[in-house]
Amino acid sequence: MEEVDKILIHALKQVGTALPEEALGVKQLSGELVVEAVVRCLRVIEPGLGSPLPTALPPGMSARFRVGMSLAQACQDLGYKGEIGYQTFLYSNEPEIRSLLMFLVEKLPRERSEASDQPTGKPAVLQRAIAAAIKAQLGLPWLPPHCRLPLHAETQSPGALHSFHVQPLSLPHCTKAPGQKQLQEVDDYQRDFLPPVTAQPSHHASVVASILEQHTAELSAAQEWDSEWNSQGLLSRLTPQEYRSRKVSRLRRRIEDQLRSAALPPAESSSWGPRSTSDLSEMLQAFRGSAPSDHMLTKGAHIQKVTFTQQAAAGPSPSPPAAAHQSEGDVQQRQQDEQRCLQQLLQHLSTDVDQLATDMRHMSVTNAQVLDELKQRDRENSENKDKMQVKKKTIDLLPDMDNNLLKLQALVEASAKRVVSLASQWEKHRAPLIDEHRRLKEICSHQDLESTRKLSDIKSLHDKIRVSSEEAKKKEELYKQLLTELENLPQDASRSAYTQRILEIVSNIKKQKEEITKILSDTKDLQKEINSLTGKLDRTFAVTDELVFKDAKKDESVRKSYKYLAALHENCHQLIQTIEDTGTILREIRDLEEQIETENVSKTVANLQRIQEDHQALRQENSALAAKLLCSTEWMWPGNDVARYRCGPATSTCSWNQLE
Structure with missing residues (x-):
């Protein structure tokens, strides 16, 4: 123990x-x-x-x-x-x-x-x-x-609480794109001018939240890329760089289509359909367009007219000496008048621009409708021309109808024979082509199955590599932890001492086992000897009893010997039973002594005393709680009088007191 x-x-x-x-x-x-x-x-x-x-x-x-x-x-x-x-x-x-x-x-x-x-x-x-x-x-x-x-x-910490406010951070490892070399200027900026992460947020309380958000975004982006590459990238049979470039080009093309569809007018986009230009700048240039020349002339003439009107209203400009004698109030008044005139001109021009924009939209709608009608009429005209050609040829063939019918029948028969010959030739070429098509199809199916199997093997290898890398990391960390614990362990206790103690315990257990085995074998031998002696005694008594009983019928002295023999056998049996009972009692005594030792170790008497003391303390606590509960209880009586049940602090008597 x-x-x-x-x-x-x-x-x-x-x-x-x-x-x-x-x-x-x-x-x-x-x-x-x-x-x-x-x-x-x-x-x-x-x-x-x-x-x-x-x-x-x-x-x-x-x-x-x-x-x-x-x-x-x-x-x-x-x-x-x-x-x-x-x-x-x-x-x-x-x-x-x-x-x-x-x-x-x-x-x-x-x-x-x-x-x-x-x-x-x-x-x-x-x-x-x-x-x-x-x-x-x-x-x-x-x-x-x-x-x-x-x-x-x-x-709980009484410190001030801060909201989870996130601000963007600039990290050196985040600015470098995968597969690209970073510029020297960027390296110089990050080394000399980029502030540390703790100084980038405007508030110090936002540092932890910003770092957590940045790391969470990077981790989620990496996990999304891994899942997308394992699910779609491997099936595309492209390298990661080619897959990324194709994804970027698709995204750019979708953005261009969305901008183009949003920039075009509704009628124009519905009538003409999407443009075929791939350059976004050309589309925006076509969308901006240019104003009509007559509008520009009209606007220029209007500006000239307004300017001329202002100059005429202002009269001839004063001479420089007169202008020098003008007061500042006149100058401010003139500037305000010019500003007011320019504002009126701006409002007028804005109204004209809005009107022109409305006219342009109306004209674009009208133009689209006219183009639709023109296309529809062109289609109808082409159909009418085809019908007219057929009718004209039919009318030309009517005068010589019999010969034309014969020629038409001969032409139909020749066409039928030609179709039959072509069909026979096609059948000759069709059979090997079908066999080749089936063979190539089987080869393609086998290749698809092989590629699918290889893809599944690649995915399983990726999973195994990831699991193995994680296990390797865990084992490395566990190895480091065990090394640290080994360094922290006391050096005075050597391994040989523990090994020696274990060997001593094993040898003691082995000796005890040998002794127990020897005692068991001795007990078995003793039991066998007792059983053999008991059987021998029973057999001897039976033979002796039989011989003496035969002679006891003839001789009186032998009869007394038979009685003594029976008494001796009974006394021996009682003696053996007494010895067995004595052994049983001794074993019970040893068991009781062991139980007494166990009870002494269990400290039963001390525990009983402690239980009695704890029980008394618990009763005292219950009494104190009951006294507090009863002393604080108030009762309402039918006559609207309040009575309180009072208990004496040191006595066991209680009394009802009428309260006013």
């Missing part, structure tokens, strides 16, 4: 239990240490079960009872099959505690589960502590800072 206790103590220290140095076994663990050890193990095995449980017993007996029941239920939920209850933790028993701790230590996550379920690497311990703290914070109810009690003020 000493080796088992050492292993248990070492495992409990590893999970964070604060055990004293003098605790070398389960026997030295108090009830508080047992509760703390069980809660620490539960938090490591199942954080959801162990997080709400306290690591120390509360002072009140009812609270202690509830904590013990919660711990017992958590252990049963993990799969513990032994007898467990609140008494296991409140009134500890060494064998039960050892069995429970062995079960929990066996349930602790090992290398594989730690590598798969928990973060690995050098900062693994820090990450687990952070995760446990975050889970504990999430388990607490959130309250506004002004509504928090002192308990929540300690458990």
